[in-house]
Amino acid sequence: MGASFVPRKRGAWLPLLAALAVVRADDGFRAADEIRSLPGWSQALPSKQYSGSIALADGSGIRYWLVVGEGDWERKPLVLWVQGGPGGSSLEGMWTENMGPFAVAADGALERSASGGWSTEATMLFWEMPAGVGFSTCAARGCPKYDDTKFEAQSSEFFCEFFAAFPALAPLDFFMTGESYGGVYVPLAALGFVEAGCAAAAPRLVGAMIGNGCTGTAIGPCGPDRAANTFDQLADRAMVAPATAERVRGACPAGFLGADDACERALRAASAEAGRYDTYDVMDGCAQNMTLVKFVCDETPNASWACAFGDGPAAPRLASGADCGVGARTAAYLSRADVQDAIHVPRVAGKPVVWGARDIHYTRTAADLLTPSRRSYPRLVEKLDRVLIYSGDADGQVPWRGTEAWTRGLGYATARPWRPWALPTGEVAGSVVAYERNFTFATVRNAGHMVPTYKPDAALALLRRFLRGHEL
Ligand SMILES: *[C@@H]1O[C@H](CO)[C@@H](O)[C@H](O)[C@H]1NC(C)=O
Numbered sequence: 001m002g003a004s005f006v007p008r009k010r011g012a013w014l015p016l017l018a019a020l021a022v023v024r025a026d027d028g029f030r031a032a033d034e035i036r037s038l039p040g041w042s043q044a045l046p047s048k049q050y051s052g053s054i055a056l057a058d059g060s061g062i063r064y065w066l067v068v069g070e071g072d073w074e075r076k077p078l079v080l081w082v083q084g085g086p087g088g089s090s091l092e093g094m095w096t097e098n099m100g101p102f103a104v105a106a107d108g109a110l111e112r113s114a115s116g117g118w119s120t121e122a123t124m125l126f127w128e129m130p131a132g133v134g135f136s137t138c139a140a141r142g143c144p145k146y147d148d149t150k151f152e153a154q155s156s157e158f159f160c161e162f163f164a165a166f167p168a169l170a171p172l173d174f175f176m177t178g179e180s181y182g183g184v185y186v187p188l189a190a191l192g193f194v195e196a197g198c199a200a201a202a203p204r205l206v207g208a209m210i211g212n213g214c215t216g217t218a219i220g221p222c223g224p225d226r227a228a229n230t231f232d233q234l235a236d237r238a239m240v241a242p243a244t245a246e247r248v249r250g251a252c253p254a255g256f257l258g259a260d261d262a263c264e265r266a267l268r269a270a271s272a273e274a275g276r277y278d279t280y281d282v283m284d285g286c287a288q289n290m291t292l293v294k295f296v297c298d299e300t301p302n303a304s305w306a307c308a309f310g311d312g313p314a315a316p317r318l319a320s321g322a323d324c325g326v327g328a329r330t331a332a333y334l335s336r337a338d339v340q341d342a343i344h345v346p347r348v349a350g351k352p353v354v355w356g357a358r359d360i361h362y363t364r365t366a367a368d369l370l371t372p373s374r375r376s377y378p379r380l381v382e383k384l385d386r387v388l389i390y391s392g393d394a395d396g397q398v399p400w401r402g403t404e405a406w407t408r409g410l411g412y413a414t415a416r417p418w419r420p421w422a423l424p425t426g427e428v429a430g431s432v433v434a435y436e437r438n439f440t441f442a443t444v445r446n447a448g449h450m451v452p453t454y455k456p457d458a459a460l461a462l463l464r465r466f467l468r469g470h471e472l
């Protein structure tokens with residue numbers, strides 16, 4: 001912001017001093033929300049951070065946490081990270097997926113996150129949406145019943161109120177990123193923001209990047225036949241004998257909806273062979289409590305037959321490289337009174353708030369974001385400069401095959417065919433196919449559902465190149 005000073009006559013210096021003080025405080029960031037220090041980190045914060053509540057008209061308050069980009073932030077973009085769920089908090093991504101600057105170490109102190117965090121590339125905005133999630137609060141009469149339309153309206157209101165509180169961000173290029181149910185949240189939030197506009201200055205939305213995402217309840221990787229992708233994933237990874245996999249494909253030619261006896265028997269055999277696995281990373285997970293038939297039971301309409309087969313035998317433990325305790329350590333850290341004081345979370349009845357997943361009443365109403373309409377991926381690709389869809393290729397929850405199929409199925413011409421992409425070290429990090437209109441599909445090799453958790457360096461490389469508009 002620019003301030004121009006008119007020379008004043010003698011004796012008029014008091015108001016001038018007062019004006020200077022205002023100028024100094026008003027740098028376009030909401031000063032009262034600045035985080036001065038964080039318990040467990042004794043040095044200066046690597047960059048400025050702000051956390052507070054954005055008040056909405058219905059009386060709810062949306063918690064945000066802004067980490068200003070490290071170094072020359074004015075030349076770096078602004079990135080929103082959207083957690084899935086519904087009901088997930090973006091603070092999970094910030095603290096357990098290597099997006100924020102810190103992670104909670106085994107001794108409860110803070111350490112720099114693996115790869116340094118996404119705030120080395122951008123000013124990161126994390127939110128707890130909708131109201132009722134995490135530290136976000138609902139009006140006194142309670143949280144409303146949500147659906148995807150209400151989510152979109154609440155997110156549009158949030159953006160305008162947030163950018164009014166942080167006018168310094170308006171000149172930055174803005175990107176939305178997310179994963180899982182973020183595959184529905186991000187297009188709705190993005191198209192709502194682009195169409196509704198704000199009264200105050202707001203940044204221009206340039207692109208969207210979504211990992212292992214859903215595309216509606218009726219179609220794509222979270223549609224009624226999603227278990228077929230999971231079966232393919234297990235077969236791809238040699239967890240099902242090739243002969244059994246062939247039997248399943250022969251007996252269930254149209255997928256698993258309305259499976260007949262032969263299809264059910266073949267699926268049970270495949271499930272027994274695969275054993276228990278972690279649905280979020282079939283190769284290297286922490287919670288091996290999923291089986292193929294359980295997934296069919298949970299996710300396939302009218303598949304009650306599959307529910308009769310229980311959990312299957314106990315699984316031998318994987319030699320896991322994953323940090324299985326970071327979620328619990330993060331929840332403990334964010335539930336501390338000193339941490340909540342530092343990030344300006346008000347106490348409730350004098351006590352700190354227990355941070356964690358909360359039950360919000362949410363009905364998934366977006367049925368189909370693939371068929372062109374005013375709320376769809378084709379519309380998103382049309383409205384934004386670039387869209388990158390990526391998939392950790394070891395995810396059993398929203399497997400890469402379903403995502404590859406829908407991205408190809410949108411029908412854009414191939415601009416650059418399928419090929420490997422690599423880290424700066426030359427190490428292959430996955431595969432990529434570029435379509436026209438700056439629409440790209442990429443995989444991240446040996447990464448599960450939460451790609452930046454499992455492959456922090458590859459996720460950061462993906463982000464960096466995407467933000468800069470470079471090819472992978
Ligand atoms: C599997 O384990 C994870 C992590 O411990 C837990 O969150 C989830 O609820 C478990 N699922 C089932 C079906 O037990």
Ligand SMILES: *[C@@H]1O[C@H](CO)[C@@H](O)[C@H](O)[C@H]1NC(C)=O
Nearest residue numbers: 224225257258300301302303
């Ligand atoms: C499930 O069964 C009900 C009742 O027979 C039927 O109306 C519905 O269409 C079925 N759903 C699917 C996805 O097949």
Ligand SMILES: *[C@@H]1O[C@H](CO)[C@@H](O)[C@H](O)[C@H]1NC(C)=O
Nearest residue numbers: 381384385386436437438469
């Ligand atoms: C593709 O990206 C380039 C560079 O950001 C941009 O100039 C161009 O307008 C984009 N094309 C489309 C079709 O959005």
